[in-house]
Amino acid sequence: MLYGAIEAGGTKFVCAIGDKSLNIKERVSFPTTVPEETMQQVIDFFTPYKDELSAIGIGSFGPIDIHKDSTTYGYITTTPKLAWQNFDFVGTLKKSFDVPVEWTTDVNAAAYGEYSFGKGKGLSSVIYYTVGTGIGGGAIQEDRFVEGFSHPEMGHMLITPHPEDEFKGNCPFHGSCLEGMAAGPAIEARTGKKGQDIPADDPLWEKEAYYIAQCAYNTTLLFSPDVIIFGGGVMKQRHMVEKVHQAFEKMLNNYVQTPNIKDYIVTPALEDDAGIFGCLALARQVNLNSKR
Known part of the structure; x- marks a missing residue:
C-alpha cells in the first residue's frame, strides 16, 4: 500500500510516494511549465508505482473548484x-x-501537514498562513477544512497601513490588502531588494511585523484557533516571530486571553515539507474514507 502526493505550486511541482506510515520512499521536483509537459512528468513519476498506489493527495495553486457536485470539480x-x-x-x-484523489489548495495541504505532524498535532483548530510570493491561508476545525462556496482567500484581507509606510500596495485587485502590503513582491517593490538581502535591523521588518500581526489579530477574533502558524519564505527571517508577537499583543490589548504567545503564533515544525506531508496525510485519509 503506497500513497501519492502532489504539491502543485505556481513555480514548481513536488511529487512523492509514501508508505503506509507516510515515510517518503521517493520524491522529485520539477518546474511548473504548461499542463501538457508538467502533468506528463507527474504521470511518469507515479507510473512505476501504479499497481501499489492506493490514493493520491493533491494541494494545488489556485483558485480551484473544490465542490464535488460541480461540473468543473477538480x-x-x-x-x-x-x-x-x-x-x-x-x-x-x-x-x-x-x-481515490483528495483535492485541495496548496496552503490547505500545508495546514494539514502541520495539523497531522507538526505544530498543530493534537489540536482541534489550526490556522496556517504562507507568506511568500503571495499570501494564502488555510483553516482546519475538527479534521475538516473551513470552506463554504469556495476555499478561503485569507491573504487578501484588508489591513490598516502602518503610519510610516507610504507604499500603496501592489495587489492588482485590492491594492493595500495583506498580500499587497506584506508578500515578498511588496517587500521587493518597496526596497528593490529581496527579503533575504535585507538586514534584520532594517525598519522595513517593523512594518512587515505590523501587517502579519494584524493578520493574527483578525484571525484570533474570527476563529479563536488553538494555534496560528506562519510559514513561507518571508517567515524564514527568524527575527520576525518576536516582532510579530510584540505587535500582536499591543494590538489585542488583552481583549481576549489567547494561549501562551510563544505557542500560539509560531512557524511550522515541518518548514518547507508541510505541504508534501499534508498531501500524503490527505491521501491516506481519502483512502480510509473510500473503504467506509
Whole structure:
C-alpha cells in the first residue's frame, strides 16, 4: 500500500510516494511549465508505482473548484497562470490512475501537514498562513477544512497601513490588502531588494511585523484557533516571530486571553515539507474514507 502526493505550486511541482506510515520512499521536483509537459512528468513519476498506489493527495495553486457536485470539480480555474486556466487537473490524473484523489489548495495541504505532524498535532483548530510570493491561508476545525462556496482567500484581507509606510500596495485587485502590503513582491517593490538581502535591523521588518500581526489579530477574533502558524519564505527571517508577537499583543490589548504567545503564533515544525506531508496525510485519509 503506497500513497501519492502532489504539491502543485505556481513555480514548481513536488511529487512523492509514501508508505503506509507516510515515510517518503521517493520524491522529485520539477518546474511548473504548461499542463501538457508538467502533468506528463507527474504521470511518469507515479507510473512505476501504479499497481501499489492506493490514493493520491493533491494541494494545488489556485483558485480551484473544490465542490464535488460541480461540473468543473477538480479544475484549476481563474489562475493568473494563463496556460493553467480552466485546466482539469483531477480528471487528467484519473485517466492514468483509477484511485481515490483528495483535492485541495496548496496552503490547505500545508495546514494539514502541520495539523497531522507538526505544530498543530493534537489540536482541534489550526490556522496556517504562507507568506511568500503571495499570501494564502488555510483553516482546519475538527479534521475538516473551513470552506463554504469556495476555499478561503485569507491573504487578501484588508489591513490598516502602518503610519510610516507610504507604499500603496501592489495587489492588482485590492491594492493595500495583506498580500499587497506584506508578500515578498511588496517587500521587493518597496526596497528593490529581496527579503533575504535585507538586514534584520532594517525598519522595513517593523512594518512587515505590523501587517502579519494584524493578520493574527483578525484571525484570533474570527476563529479563536488553538494555534496560528506562519510559514513561507518571508517567515524564514527568524527575527520576525518576536516582532510579530510584540505587535500582536499591543494590538489585542488583552481583549481576549489567547494561549501562551510563544505557542500560539509560531512557524511550522515541518518548514518547507508541510505541504508534501499534508498531501500524503490527505491521501491516506481519502483512502480510509473510500473503504467506509
